[in-house]
Amino acid sequence: MAQWKKALVLFGQFFKFGCFTFGGGWSIVAQMQKLYVEEEKTITSQELLDITSVGRSLPGTMIGNVAMLYGYRVGGMLCGIACVIAMITPPMIILSLITYFYTLFRENVWVMNAMTGVRAAIVPIIASAAINMVKGAFRFPPCYILTAVAFILYLFFGVGCAELVVIGIVGGILICEYYERRELKKHDHSAD
């Protein structure tokens, strides 16, 4: 019973997120950051970053994947499914309406201007999520290099997210092994 209630609450929250999924789903992450990390404190900003990375690198749509991962994390599979369905319902309703009033929508100057305004909000919204997630994302100095490499490969060479995550996995293991071994050596020396 408790799980159904939790799923219902999550359904309401993700339905609201779904109404404002501009910018390819990144604004969802920003909204989750505000509600779950800052207000409810159900997850940390690092966990949200982990969920985002995993969700972004799996096939399908990012927001569906992120919703599933968060829902499962806080309440099991039922909550995961509830989050996904809730998240995609508003875009589906909105686009169904637009499809029927398609030409009207495309040629309306007011609509276009309002949407240009909304698009101008995307960068600040994504930035608000990014700034919070930076905290604790860099465990060792070489991690900054990984960020720079990912940025350059994504922006200038069009490398996909799945490939970038593989680079992150390999890089992470190498960096950690290096630092963990160095730490071990230090202990050996101090033991002598």
Place this chain on the structure above:
Amino acid sequence: MITVLIDLLWSFVKIGFTSFGGLSMIPLISNEVVSHGWMNLSEVSDIVAIAEMTPGPLGLNCATFAGIHAAGIPGAITANLGVLMPTFTLTAAAAIFFQKFQKSRRMGQILTGVRPVCIGLLLGVIASFSQTNYIIDSAISLPAILIGIIDFVLLFKWKVSIPKVILLSAAFGLIFFR
């Protein structure tokens, strides 16, 4: 009707499993929906424009649009479920796996590398959105930048909620663009 729905489901399951979100989906989607006659090429390019203006990611919006053209509202629901199939299978499995191994040493190492990569990706997304959203008709749009700055202040200084910022920006758009 049933055969159309099955066709839709299968096409969008394929699209779902072979795409990784965003604009990378377009060639795949356009192939499937044009070859089935659900949309023509100019409708595909229109839907890309609409998908960027409306809430919802591109893949789901295309599914809704093509689904409605092919079989009305049931078509839209079927096509959406198709795109979401990887979420209900692969991502669900990943969620279980992730929960189990989150505390392991190796997972800790992996996340140490994946987190910075994701930050890099976020910065990349910000950079590419800055180009498309503040440069309109190949000229820097001062009104758009002004709205961006106002939104920054609203979000960071006054902690205004994101839905409110989006609605306010739509209102600014009506005032500033003429």
